[in-house]
Amino acid sequence: MSDQEFFHAGERVGVLTTQPLDRVLDYRAPEGGCFLGAYVEVPLGPRRVLGVIWGPGQGDFDSAKLRSVNRVLDVAPMRIEMRQFLSRAADYTLTPMSSMLRLATRAPGLSDPVSMRKILRRGASEPERMTDARARVLAALDEYGGLAFTPKELSDLAGVTPSVLKGLVKQGALREEEAPRDLPYPHLDPELPSKTLTEDQAEAANVLAQAVQNGAYGTTLLKGVTGSGKTEVYLEAVAACLRAGRQALVLLPEIALTAEFLTRVEARFGATPAEWHSGATMTERRRVWRMVGQGNAQLVIGARSSLFLPFRDLGLIIVDEEHDTSYKQEDGVLYNARDMAVLRAVMCSAQVVLASATPSLESWANAEAGKYRRLDLAARYGAAVLPEMRAIDMRVEKLPSATWISPTLRSAMSKRLERGEQSLLFLNRRGFAPVTICRACGNQVACDHCDARMVEHRFQNRLMCHQCGETKPLPTVCPSCEVEGKMAPVGPGIERLGEEAALAFPEARIAVLSSDLFGSARALKERISEIVKGEADIILGTQLVAKGHNFPLLTLVGVIDADLGLQGSDLRAAERTFQLMRQVAGRAGRAEKPGEALLQSFQPEHPVIRAILSGDEEGFWKAEAAERQAAGVPPYGRMAGIILSGSDLPAVFDLGNALARNDGPLRAIGAQVYGPAPAPIARIRGRHRVRLLVKAAKGVPLQEAISRWIAPCRLKGDLRLNVDIDPQNFF
Ligand code: ADP
Ligand code: ZN
Secondary structure, three states, X not given: OOOOOEEOOOOEEEEEEOOOOOOOEEEEOOOOOEEOOOEEEEEEOOEEEEEEEEEEOOOOOOOOOOOEOOEEOOOOOOOHHHHHHHXXXXXXXXXXXXXXXXXXXXXXXXXXXXXXXXXXXXOOOOOOOOOHHHHHHHHHHHHOOOOOEOHHHHHHHHOOOHHHHHHHHHOOOEEEEEEEOOOOOOOOOOOOOOOOOOHHHHHHHHHHHHHHHHOOOEEEEEEEOOOOOHHHHHHHHHHHHHHOOOEEEEEOOHHHOOHHHHHHHHHHHOOOOEEEOOOOOHHHHHHHHHHHHHOOOOEEEEOHHHHHOOOOOEEEEEEEOOOXXXXXXXXXXXXXXXXXXXXXXXXXXXXXXXXXXXXXXXXXXXXXXXXXEEEEEOOOOOOOOOOEEEEEEOOOOOOOOOOOOOHHHHHHHHHHHHHOOEEEEEOOOOOOEOEEXXXXXXXXXXXXXXXXXXXXXXXXXXXXOOOOOOEEEOOOEOOOOOOEOOXXXXXXXXXXXXXXXXXXXXXXXXXXXXXXXXXXXXXXXXXXXXXXXXXXXXXXXXXXXXOOOOOOOEEEEEEOOOOHHHOOOOOOHHHHHHHHHHHHHOOOOOOOOOOEEEEEEOOOOOHHHHHHHHOOHHHHHHHHHHHHHHHOOOOOEEEEEEEEEEOOHHHHHHHHHHHHHOOHHHHOOOOEEEEEEEEEEEEEOOEEEEEEEEEEEOOOOHHHHHHHHHOOOOOOOOOEXXXXXXXXXXX
């Protein structure tokens, strides 16, 4: 099938729509015809919906009743590799095609006609009289050689008032034009000088650049300690890709998408790239989507869903912090962006670079098995050395009740304060206190809709359920025994730790970083850039501070509860703790001054804590791999989770039992079913949750067997069934 396949007006075509019908519908091609892959608007009942010409019609629908495609949208048709990618991703994740298409069209106003706006260009004449302001405007235009700007962009860029621009227009020094609202992105220049790479960096960069030039598929694990210059190295791969005239995509965990990162990209290529993330405005999203399709965006920096953008010629995908759990989408279409990046690259002959200081065991094992190339950067760049890591044995520390900063950690913080350096305290718990208990009857306040305790958020002065988001005021009377004035917080959250730090160091400037304390992602990012500049002495943070931020003045990291992640029964508990602790510790000492990381632990002799401290990463991975191999679990076996939910518990269990009994299709491939059992969180938003777990050997057709297994299920009432292939979180 060629991309150029064309359907003439009236011909029968198959259209995949974004509506949950799970099959391609037949229509007649519109007047003027349409290409295969064209984005179209079609009538569906009384509505008009978005769709894509997926192929010739099936012919099984009465041709007398066949309706016509309303119109073809003014955007580039979907390319064949994108159609293949969506199909393969749907098969892999067992997701209906309509949901995949919705993922691929998440830009508002796609069906709107191209709208116009006013732009300014350099005109033919010189201004009659040159002023400083006028000169700045013309210099700004010269600098960006031939580019046009909106009046607002140009006045910001040159630092002049709109009236200066008006004057220049009147004199013919500027020319006004109407242009489509969605302008191409400024040209990125790979020939601008890069930083001078170290020998190790240059070697890695050359290998990647060569691979990109070859223009075939390949995946590389780029492993390098935090601060070793992985970003500098992969930006050279991006340069090679731009030189080859192909597009590049850099995926970052949502929260790591900072202004700091964009500044680095701009410094390397001379202009800012396109950005795609949940904080982008509707107009920005539409512009990115359209320009990517036309090839007028050379580089996109984006969160996981940017993988589904309609790139014209994608040659390179970087997955930075590839181990990050936020790459797994846990809502709607359950996909792992890391795995989907590889799939997409296979379809369009692109290179993938998975960058991390602490790779996922999956990627490590793929490199060991020779499926991925592996490049290592062993040392930090420049004078920076890896932080010294030590455990603080909490069994021997003397702490007053309701405090969590040990005397040892506290004195290390005092030293930093005296020297004008920053300290970071890490605690992976949002809110003030994880539990609110009645001291009269022992009752713990739970959510009314979920199997979860309510977490006190003092900043908002409410209790909150971290499962469903429900909040309620802090009770003064126990909801259970009705005794008054006995409700008390138990345990620390990041806000409570903030209070303790403020009491211990009244003279220090303290910053608490937790996603829920900021009104918007933008506000949080602004706060982070202030801290980078030194506007805080003590930083307290949850998981989000572990991700990619560069605090040059930070020399001490204190982990309040290093044992926290080891308690669950999750198969990845050890791996996650190892990654998180090494990442957090890696925040310290990124500039000239050496860093130190102190881990408060009640079990410092635990093998995982010992591995974290010793820094014997290969040893840790090998031991962890051996254990998983013996148990036949990922990455050495396959798993899938089936979550059944509904408001009627017996009905949910009946369905689970029926599935477990009729496991023929699974037995046929040698897979086992476990359950049904209540899911670890047995109720969310009033819905009961029951889980089945499927375990299979590697290399068996698991998805196909699961499809056949669940096909006979009739979901009565509000029953729901979700399949999670390669589950990451067991909740
Ligand atoms: P990573 O991505 O591995 O954590 P970065 O690429 O962010 O590391 O590099 C860490 C710091 O060192 C950054 O500030 C970066 O600009 C700087 N750096 C790394 N390599 C070089 C180099 N070759 N020349 C100059 N600065 C460098
Ligand atoms: Zn709840």
